[in-house]
Amino acid sequence: MTDLTLSRESAGAAGPLQWALLALAIAALLAAPFVVYPIFLMKILCFALFACAFNLLLGYTGLLSFGHATFFGGAAYFAAHAVKVWHWPPEAGILLGVAGAAVLGLVMGFFAIRRQGIYFAMITLALAQMFYFFCVQAPFTHGEDGIQGVPRGELLGFISLHEPLNMYYFVVAVFLIGVFAVWRIVNSPFGMILRSIRENEGRAVSLGYSVANYKLAAFVMSAALAGLAGALKAIVFQFATLTDVTWQMSGEVILMTLLGGIGTMIGPIVGATLVVALQNTLATSGFPVTIATGLIFMACVLVFRRGIVGEILARLPERHSKQ
DSSP, X not given: OHHXXXXXXXXXXXXXXXXXXXXXXXXXXXXXXXXXXXXXXXXXXXXXXXXXXXXXXXXXXXXXOSOTHHHHHHHHHHHHHHHHTSOOOHHHHHHXXXXXXXXHHHHHHHHHTTSOHHHHHHHHHHHHHHHHHHHHHOGGGTGGGOEEOOOOOEETTTEETTSHHHHXXXXXXXXHHHHHHHHHHHTSHHHHHHHXXXXXXXXXXXXXXXXHHHHHHHHHHHHHHHHHHHHHHXXXXXXXXXXXXXXXXXXXXXXXXXXXXXXXXXXXXXXXXXXXXXXXXXXXXXXXXXXXXXXXXXXHHHTOTTHHHHHHHHHHHHHHHHO
16 A cells, blocks of 8 residues: 555656656647658557557556457458448548447457466467458458558548548547547556556455456457557558458567557557558568568567666666665
């Protein structure tokens, strides 16, 4: 109880600095499209939100999923189909993608949480592969061609998302809402229970918590937020393909989260930014992207075991103690 009180007091003391950094980050996001290509920035924001959603499950609940591409890519298909075929407005298509991802998360989580550790991870991978083959054969996904030419439409009926700046600021707004949702979940009593499950599941059970229900709830929330990122990406790039539901996509989000730092709020954002920037740089070179990402993963595991942000945060107390 004392440790919890001290941590809250320290968090309150650091409040003004955190708010200042947040305001600076938002200002940078608002000014960024005048300096950097907006499409590139929107891709970073979509994958950063995806990594934050995955971090909610791995970093704060301790569950490693190899099937998060199911929610990311599934929501992309749902949103793209609704907007192109059913002529739904973009915001409705995105909400459908989020709802569809949440349902997929409920089904997958119902089976996966019955096991722990590597068995949990393998179940999520197996179910994700089943969904992948479903997408290959389902008529509405158009197989290997995917759903292309998805119209961005008009937000709220009068804001044209075909304008790059309008689309960018819409992505920024959705990104901030998604990150705020993750922050609110993590810093709620529910989030404290998730952390206790991650640290000592047996202790949480002995205290009377229904661990299975909390795990399932965290799984569904993470899936819904991953679906938000996937649906948003489908609107931004105007297509949804099998690439979004492959196991490689699940591997990429794991790499982003580990590289930035699991269990931190900003870590997945940093990791996603670095990975997307690296992929964009290597796309025009002759060096294989898969080899580069593999080398980064090995370096992260061997040198930055806590991730970039995790290592920085871990060294800060040491610096203060030496002063």
